[in-house]
Amino acid sequence: MTTQPRPVYVIGGGPGGLAAAAALRARGVRAVVIEKSDEVGASWRRHYDRLRLHTTRRLSALPGLAMPRRFGRWVSRADVVRYLEKYAEFHELEIVTGVEVTRLEPDGDGGWTLHASGGRVLTARAVVVATGFNHTPALPDWPGRDTYTGRLLHAADYRAPAPYAGQDVLVVGVGNTGAEIAVDLAEGGAARVRLAVRTAPHIVRRSTAGWPAQRTGILVRRLPVRLVDRLGALVAKASVPDLSAYGLPRPASGLYSRVREGAIPVQDVGLIDAVRAGRVEPVAALESFDGAEAVLADGSRIRPDAVIAATGYRRALEGLVGHLDGVLDERGRPRACGGRAPAQAPGLYFTGFTNPISGMFREMARDAEKIAKAVRGHLCA
Numbered sequence: 001m002t003t004q005p006r007p008v009y010v011i012g013g014g015p016g017g018l019a020a021a022a023a024l025r026a027r028g029v030r031a032v033v034i035e036k037s038d039e040v041g042a043s044w045r046r047h048y049d050r051l052r053l054h055t056t057r058r059l060s061a062l063p064g065l066a067m068p069r070r071f072g073r074w075v076s077r078a079d080v081v082r083y084l085e086k087y088a089e090f091h092e093l094e095i096v097t098g099v100e101v102t103r104l105e106p107d108g109d110g111g112w113t114l115h116a117s118g119g120r121v122l123t124a125r126a127v128v129v130a131t132g133f134n135h136t137p138a139l140p141d142w143p144g145r146d147t148y149t150g151r152l153l154h155a156a157d158y159r160a161p162a163p164y165a166g167q168d169v170l171v172v173g174v175g176n177t178g179a180e181i182a183v184d185l186a187e188g189g190a191a192r193v194r195l196a197v198r199t200a201p202h203i204v205r206r207s208t209a210g211w212p213a214q215r216t217g218i219l220v221r222r223l224p225v226r227l228v229d230r231l232g233a234l235v236a237k238a239s240v241p242d243l244s245a246y247g248l249p250r251p252a253s254g255l256y257s258r259v260r261e262g263a264i265p266v267q268d269v270g271l272i273d274a275v276r277a278g279r280v281e282p283v284a285a286l287e288s289f290d291g292a293e294a295v296l297a298d299g300s301r302i303r304p305d306a307v308i309a310a311t312g313y314r315r316a317l318e319g320l321v322g323h324l325d326g327v328l329d330e331r332g333r334p335r336a337c338g339g340r341a342p343a344q345a346p347g348l349y350f351t352g353f354t355n356p357i358s359g360m361f362r363e364m365a366r367d368a369e370k371i372a373k374a375v376r377g378h379l380c381a
């Protein structure tokens, strides 16, 4: 590392970590980003090819650097990676790659000790954890999973439809990722695509008459949940066709109530048309496997060539901070985020662990400024 005074370490070189480091640097605080992979933006390098931000370019920019207009309104995955690379260069961020932080301990002197790969021990004045909401793929422990003879993979390992051309594929889970992968497969030559649905999702148009859904999310964010639920139902009726006949009924609980439980609405990037055209067939939830068969919640048995589990991710913060009192809640999420540090862990900040309706890039940009302000206050105290 270097011989300069103890820096603030930022763990993770994704958008959240880079934004926090830039905001700290802008306030004259030396921040060093530690990234376990070889480059910044590791998560975005791995996402499937077709992915675009579903938040707008302008509302997804991080502090101090706009995204170029030529990226268009809905920025492609590759351009997100370009932007993150440029962002690190533009802000002259100090970044150490190829180092994984494994555990944090208070150093007893108001700072923090970081244990990292290769036996490294680092000391910090404060730490920002930006290791990602979508850290570790979560694959449910379906009965019969280990002896399933078909191909089973997590959506994190899906890139493009070409390897599935002519195949019968079951996509499990209808969040934004599952919905988009199903459409990608249907458009990319899969012979049959079924989408296993446990709870019908809220589906929203990405934009209506030029007005992006994200802007609505920002406007309604602080309104009462029941009011937003009612508004959401009216908008859905007016803008999204009823897909009940195809196996995708309108959800029983309100849009914002579901967001509060952690389920972000599905932005339509082709699902509605694909379902209506029969190119994506909603089916019952996946319950178990039996040899080469997938057994669904309605008792039916199907034999897909491949099963793609779009079943989400874990935060996986337990190893890093799970041993510290009062830092994680019962779901393994930080109790305090943004500019607030947990009461029992002063100088420890988290960014990127909320999943707001207003967009995560925007949230992380805002958190970065709050964290930088709070860290300065912490260092001056």
Ligand SMILES: Cc1cc2nc3c(=O)[nH]c(=O)nc-3n(C[C@H](O)[C@H](O)[C@H](O)COP(=O)(O)OP(=O)(O)OC[C@H]3O[C@@H](n4cnc5c(N)ncnc54)[C@H](O)[C@@H]3O)c2cc1C
Residues within 6 Å of the ligand: 011, 012, 013, 014, 015, 016, 017, 034, 035, 036, 037, 040, 041, 042, 043, 044, 047, 051, 052, 053, 054, 055, 060, 099, 100, 101, 102, 130, 131, 132, 133, 134, 135, 177, 351, 352, 353, 359, 360, 361, 362
């Ligand atoms: C498919 C998909 C699409 C999304 N689309 C949007 C969108 O359109 N708009 C939006 O606002 N949000 C979107 N999000 C949500 C969110 O903005 C992104 O996931 C974003 O990348 C989160 O940034 P992050 O920095 O918190 O985490 P990440 O981008 O995951 O970065 C975390 C970094 O930390 C590193 N790391 C992890 N653990 C360690 C460790 N122990 N030591 C060192 N380094 C470590 C990782 O290698 C990684 O580089 C999307 C998420 C997904 C999964």
